[in-house]
Amino acid sequence: MKHLAEYRDGETARRLAARIAAIVTRPWAIMEVWGGQTHSIIRNALDQLLPPDVELIHGPGCPVCVTPLEMIDRALAIAALPGTIFCSFGDMLRVPGSHGDLLGVKAAGGDVRVVYSPLDALELARRHPDREVVFFAIGFETTAPANAMAVRLAERGGVKNFSVLVSHVLVPPAIAAVMESPGNRVEAFLAAGHVCSVMGTLQYPPLCDRYRVPIVVTGFEPLDLLEGIRRTVVQLEAGKHELENAYPRVVTKEGNAIAKGVIAEVFEPCDRTWRGIGTIPASGWKLADRYAPFDAERRFAVEGIVTAESPLCRAGDVLRGAIKPNACPAFGRECTPRTPLGATMVSGEGACAAYYHAGRFAATRQGNADER
Amino acid sequence: MSGEPPDMTRMACPSPLPHHERIVVGHGGGGVLTRELIEKVFLSAFGNPILAGLGDSAVLPAEWFSPARGAGERLAFSTDSFVVQPLVFPGGSIGDLAVNGTVNDLAMSGARPIALSAAFILEEGLDVGVLSRIVADMARAARTAGVGIVTGDTKVVERGRGDGLSITTAGLGLVPADSRLGSRPPEAGDAILVSGTVGDHGMAVMSVREGLAFEAPIQTDSAPLHGLVAALLAAFPDVALLRDPTRGGLAMTLGELVAGKGIGIEFDEAAVPVDPVVASACEILGLDPFQVANEGKLVAVVPAAGAEAALAALRAHPLGGKAARIGRIVADHPGLVVARTPYGGTRIVPMPLGEQLPRIC
Structure with missing residues (x-):
């Protein structure tokens, strides 16, 4: 290494x-x-x-944690459509929507696949021209260049059965x-x-x-x-x-000009809802008009999404830094990686999951081990 | 090789062709095609007189259980099913796994394997060349382990219902009368040894599945461990417990070891051997090598007094060259596995929930 x-x-x-x-x-x-x-x-x-x-x-x-519930419900609905291949990063599969998760859709017969890159999803679309291939384009500025590139390549290559469900968010x-x-x-x-x-x-x-x-x-x-x-x-x-x-071996003042160029071409700023936090103005990216035909939200008009967040989950407070994960009353009780109430308990990067996996139950009680 | 009545719903199957290159439904119908498949693919590879009899059950000579040495010997009996994609991966195939997996389950009880069964579920369309390669791997693994595959069965499922091929093996083994393995349960102060690098098998499979190429391909560690166990027990007979950390990896095995018991485990993260390439692959995919499967490693719990002798015996064996003493059983935090980080802190190591999901970035 x-x-x-x-x-x-x-x-x-x-x-x-x-x-x-x-x-x-x-x-x-x-x-x-x-x-x-x-x-x-x-x-x-x-x-x-x-x-x-x-x-x-x-x-x-x-x-994974801040992708809004409404978007996850939309993903679940699209993934369940017959003839669709729904591609996602791995840790999105267990994130709970209002009713179930992508793993559940898969078990019920939906074609849900884990990919490491949106370009893999694009390749799937090329190989299955008779199927609709949808990529769940979530993430911050980090995943945006590859997601933008996949859309651009789909447009240039005339891959019409490829689309992206975009839920990009931004750090600043x-x-x-x-x-x-x-x-x-x-x-x-x-x-x-x-x-x-x-x-x-x-x-x-x-x-x-x-x-x-x-x-x-x-x-x-x-x-x-x-x-x-x-x-x-x-x-x-x-x-x-x-x-x-403090990270000069990787980061420059200007950043990656090529990546920024692709992002600027394919995406444009938009208001975005953050799960557990609420809507933040100009805090996300959506597809620019030119690439709107590749927008899965437009392509699959999924109606009647009614979201229902767990009343116990305090992921929003955790994400804002207002409380530590183990200060949530549901932590390690109603909410565990096996039965996550919020996305912060699912992803390897979620703070609740990080606390749970490291066994940090201390803030809510002592002698925690037996209660797991 | 039980002769089932032919399934009349499968009459759509083409009439017997002499040279199928792919498995067809008729190969599982119990008729001539089945017979041909057994003779050409299985018997020729596993060839032994007991299997060749093709009776409804294998009838084993009592001498195999060496009753002459009298009372106190015990039979070990284990079974395991094998499904993996891809079927063939660097360093092995589902065939090696199917033999070594069951041999190792026996070996963890201190048993020497005596006989194996093998049942195959083949998917219509499976390339017979692939099947033959896998069967050859099984035969080679069985020879290496010194055990015969003495009975078996074959069924075929329709295309799309079988994932290529799955294998179930069962094994009989003999535990010597004088075995002292497990004569007392693990207790506080015992040392925990691991017989080599962890995570190799799972990452070998994963790297093929994900199309990752490394300077040196990661090879599965699939190997029969009864020889290593025999060497360990010869050097230090009073081993408290042996486990092979397969699915769920080291974290699962250590977790199971203390779950619901009055003991805990403390181990030193940096002391656990991990191959640098495996570590890199885990890093790239966002996986924890402690949660990745092994197919040729064991974890031993040994009284502290014998730890160094046991470690030396493991290291002297070809399958234990990188064995390490990683931690100890403690009374402090019953039911919990705690790792010391290289930075002086500690963290609790949980048992993995299910499959590890690769992280987004």
Whole structure:
């Protein structure tokens, strides 16, 4: 594992943690925006290395978790249509809609397939010209370039039986939404390194200025995260609020020009509903008019979707950083990975699932093991 | 090879053709086609006098169970079904798995395998060449394990209802009278050993399924383990428990070991051997190597006093070269498996729920 082992060294990690402890003088609340960062923090128990004054709040950056219920219900309805091949990233299959999930549609005879890339779905469409192939194009700025490319290639190649169900969301509006939410405690952000590898960092300095928060672009490996946290704490202690790039081996200021070009051609900004959070203005992408024929929402007019969210689920509070997963009364009781009430309990990047899989039941009760 | 009455609903099947290259429904009809398939594909590969008798059951000589050595010997009996896509993958096929899987289930009881059965469900349209390759793999695996496939059955299901081929094997094995394996249950202080790298088999299959190419292809670790077990028990007979971490991987095996019991497990994440290529593949697909299947590895719980002797015995065997001592049984947190991370923290390792779902990004 070249180029990964260097960022996982235990000794260096402990040294970094000690440096953080040495500079902290008061409590700070830092949000790691991205679910992959949450996963890495919990799996490696990095938060246990930090001084008690540094609190990590888990952010909304789990693409599976924030995909709105209405969109999942729409996906379930389309996937159940005869003659359709419905393609999705793997962790979307278990996310609960109002009535069941994609795995259930598959078990009932729907042709639901896991793909690693939208280009695989496009290839399926080429091989099955008699079937409608739909790709569930969810995600943040990270999955957008490949999704855009698949649509562009479908148009250029005249693949008419291919369409995408788009539910793209964006990080910067989410950061603004967190800062503007009542009762917000977040004082600094670790921005998502791979999102910035696509989009660059130019969108962030205005956020730093407007909300007077430090934002540090951070990677996902243990040392990346600790270094991001350290730089954030340095800024907080010095009263600064700047954009800093702690992930320069991947992220440049301008980002990936080619990827941004494809995105700009295929997508345009739109308001988007975030599951558990609500509608955030200009927080997503939809297909641009030119590519509207590839929009699965238009192609399959699914009527009569009535969504029903679990009344117990507090995923919205978790995604906003208002509570830790194990502070939800349903956590580990009504809601487990086997019977998830919300998407945050499903995805490997969901904060609730990360807590559950690491056995963190402590906030709701003690002596938890037997009750699982 | 029971002779079932011919199924009259399948009369649409073409009349017997001499050289089918694909399985047709008639191959499972119990008639001449079935007979031909058995003789040409199975008997020629598994060839042994007991199977060749083609009786309704295999009748085994009592000497196989060595009654001469008297009371105290016990029979072990196990069965397992095998379904996998693709049927053939780097380093093996469903054929190797079907033999080694059952041999290993026997071996975990300290049994030496004596005889296997094999039942095949073939899908109409299966390439006979593929079937022959898989049967040859079974024959080779059985020879390597020193066990005969002495009885069997074949059925054919219609196209679209069988996923190519599935195999069910059952095995009989003999546990020596003087075996001390499992003479006491695991208790706090015992050491936990693993016989080599984890996650190889699952990632070998997954890498083919997902079309991932690596510098060196990941090979399945499918292998019969009774020889390794014999070597281990010869060096240190008082092993408390043996398990083969197949589906659900190491995490499932360790979880099952403590579930509902008054003991817990603590292990050191960095001490668990993982092949670097397997680790990379898991990284790419967002999977946890501790939850990925193995088909040629064992987990041993050994009293601390014998841990080093047991480890040395494993390492001295060709199938245990990378064996490692990964952790211990503890009394602290009953029912829980806790991993120490390389950063000094700890996390609870849960049993996997079902299939691992690859992550989005």
